Amino acid sequence: MKDIVQVKDLTKRYDNGFEALSGVNLNIREGEIIALLGPNGAGKTTLISTICGITQASAGSVKVDGHDIVRDYRRARGMIGLVPQETHVESFEKVVKTVQFSRGLFGKRRDDALVEKVLRSLSLWDKKDSKLMQLSGGMKRRVLIAKALAHEPRVLFLDEPTAGVDVELRKDMWEVVRGLKEQGVTIILTTHYIEEAEAMADRIGVINKGQISLVEEKNALMQRLGRKTLQIELAEPVEAVPQALSHLPLAAEGGKLVYSYDSQSEHTGITGLLNEIRDAGLHMTDLQTRQSSLEEIFVSLVKEDA
Amino acid sequence: MNLYAIKAIYIFEMSRFFRTLWQSIVSPVVSTSLYFVVFGAAIGSRIDQVEGVSYGAFIVPGLIMLSVMTQATTNASFGIYFPKFIGTIYEHLSAPVSFLEITLGYVGAAATKALFIGSVILLTAYLFVDIQIQHPLAMVAFLVLTCTSFALLGFIIGIWAGNFEQLQLIPLLVITPLVFLGGSFYSISMLPPVWQTITLFNPVVYLISGFRWSFFGTADLPVGLSLLAIAGFTAICLATIAWIFKTGWRLRD
Known part of the structure; x- marks a missing residue:
């Protein structure tokens, strides 16, 4: 299987000297769900932010389908969708408008049929004209997923997709993610819930103190260490x-x-x-x-x- | 060039403007009317003419400039500061867009709003005074350039600002005094010689002078100099923005 994301010796050192990532190497295979597990402050979000272009790396490189995220950022970023951890939204905007905005921002022509399909797949279609401030936390997170999917990314990063989401909604979210995998989207998710990684991931990466300490097939890992x-x-x-x-x-x-x-x-x-x-x-x-x-x-x- | 991104940002910003359209129109109309009542009727009746123009008409270009500069700056600064403040900036940073596209989207929208408000003020002024615009094309050009350059300045302020107080600081402490002291309500030839020289260090003087020339055909300073000043100001703002996006200053960790 082809590696769609290649992270090589990625290091992130902040101005205050704190090293959030210390030479991370990670290859993500096309079509898989990989879960990144790690305690708070391990570097999970920094890793995702750096791959997606929100944070600048101090050293090392990342390639997305062969495109370097710095030199060839347009093509690299065009393939990536990001669902951030915090549910930041434009409160006064309508659901459908904010999803259309995301598609435009990523350089895609307006496509109402596609936006409808994305919203329906996330059970958001009947909320399409609601203002974001009227939605619950779980619904807002769905909107963020819809925004990330609006430009048809091949790689989707989900940073703690079910943090603060109730059990029922969490199960729904898992279904959504599995559905995306079936469509061929590669998914990288970080989570605190081991149960979540266990239920969904093909492979598990453990990140601790800015380093990947292990990446392994979930089943093999559980058998080997279990x-x-x-x-x-x-x-x-x-x-x-x-x-x-x-x-x-x-x-x-x-x-x-x-x-x-x-x-x-x-x-x-x-x-x-x-x-x-x-x-x-x-x-x-x-x-x-x-x-x-x-x-x-x-x-x-x-x-x-x- | 990611044209869809420019369009998306522009439409998004303009829709925020249209949501509050009435506020956007009413407040400049009211404040302009107040200026006309105070300066035009109350004080202006005691001032004969300035450079052959009635005082009420003389202050129109300055009034438009005052609003346009303030509106362009605050709209652009708020436009980019707000996503930073609520956190939605992550989307811009992770999108396949360059600094040019983000700037064009935000600055284009802010300049459009300022242009709109400038036009509203001009129309309001017609209710109070007789104005003949001698060089309409030059007038539009000065207006568009001023809207654009001050929107660029506002964009920089929005990126720089760490809180809402800082966001207000520059428009309040820098732009408003410069505009008031830049000959909005008087001709700099009315000042004592020393102050005339000092005033020449105020960049706004050149903009107001050029804009007034397009209305009345007379100016404190040569029109070419005014154009040069506004071009230089725009270039400085653009260079600053290019540097900001290159280094990620205040945007990317």
């Missing part, structure tokens, strides 16, 4: 792991035994464990397996870096 645990509930509580089973990575927690294993390895040792439990004369009432979530993986990654 430890599984098997919980065995016992009919009668034991205080410690029985002598006969002490050679296994087992822990006793009151009425249950907890077994940790790597779900990727060829021999998980589960069959042997169950046999030994039976041989030890213990009675099981229930079995549960649990995989660590992306959140746990993320927390452990960021901690390692600290």
Whole structure:
């Protein structure tokens, strides 16, 4: 698959000496959804702002479909749509007008049919003549997405698209984003919600202290780092792991035994464990397996870096 | 050249103007009428003529200039400051547009508004005094150039301003005094010699003098000098704006 955005050694140092990005390298593949995870102040927004032309890089380069964002900014920016984190809008403007404005600003001829299609896809069509100040926060964010899509970008940056949005609307937003992916739009989103990355992303990038510490396929990441645990509930509580089973990575927690294993390895040792439990004369009432979530993986990654 | 972007910005700015059209018309009409009542009727009746022109007519070009300069500056400065203030500037910065296109959009709209208001004042003046415009083409040219150059200045102020107070500061503390002291309501030949010389350092003097020449055919200063002054002022503003966009000063981190 072709890399549509190539970020090379990107560094952003502010006048006060603070380095928000320290040599970021990142290739984004055409058609994927990549989620950038990171704690507050990690550099997520700075990275997006620099790629989109809002912030000037101190060093390094970014190419969008082969076009350098500085030398060939017209073509590079023409391919990008940006949905910022804050819902800044022109309060007195009407929804449809502000979307048409965005299309014009990006150098495209007025196209009412396309604007209608975009507004309908975001369930905004019946609000097209509302003033922006009359809309709720979630609706405003949809308008920002509509503005970003008005010039038919091939790459869409969503900076925390669901921050401050209620659960139901968040799920709607996910549907919108999935729909865009189906149309072939490459999507880069930053998020605080690991759940969001888990639900949507093809790949996950972790950014911390201005550096990308990891980029990996979401599934591979979860499998590679995801430890599984098997919980065995016992009919009668034991205080410690029985002598006969002490050679296994087992822990006793009151009425249950907890077994940790790597779900990727060829021999998980589960069959042997169950046999030994039976041989030890213990009675099981229930079995549960649990995989660590992306959140746990993320927390452990960021901690390692600290 | 991204013509659609220029058009988008221009239409957006003009629609803001039309939303408040009545305010835009009423306030210059009222203030101009007040000037005519005070200067034209009350004081002007005691002044015979200035350079062969009745005092009421003499102040018309100065009055138009006063409003046009103030309106062009404040409209352009507000136009670009507002997106900075509410944060929608991100869209301009991330769009495939050059400084020239953004400037043309904002300055074009601000100049159009100022031109519109200038015309309204001229029409209002006809209600009070008899005016003959001797060089109508030159009059329009001076008006358009003044609107454009002061809109450019306003655009720079809007980018520079960090808050609303700073936005008001230059029009209030610089432009209004320069216009009042620039011969809007008097001929500089009426001043003592020392002040005549000092006045020549005020750039607005050249604009008002040239504009008045287009009305009455007489001027404090040669018309060529007036044209040169306004061209120079426009060039300085353009160069400043080019530098701003090249460095991203006050716009891009």
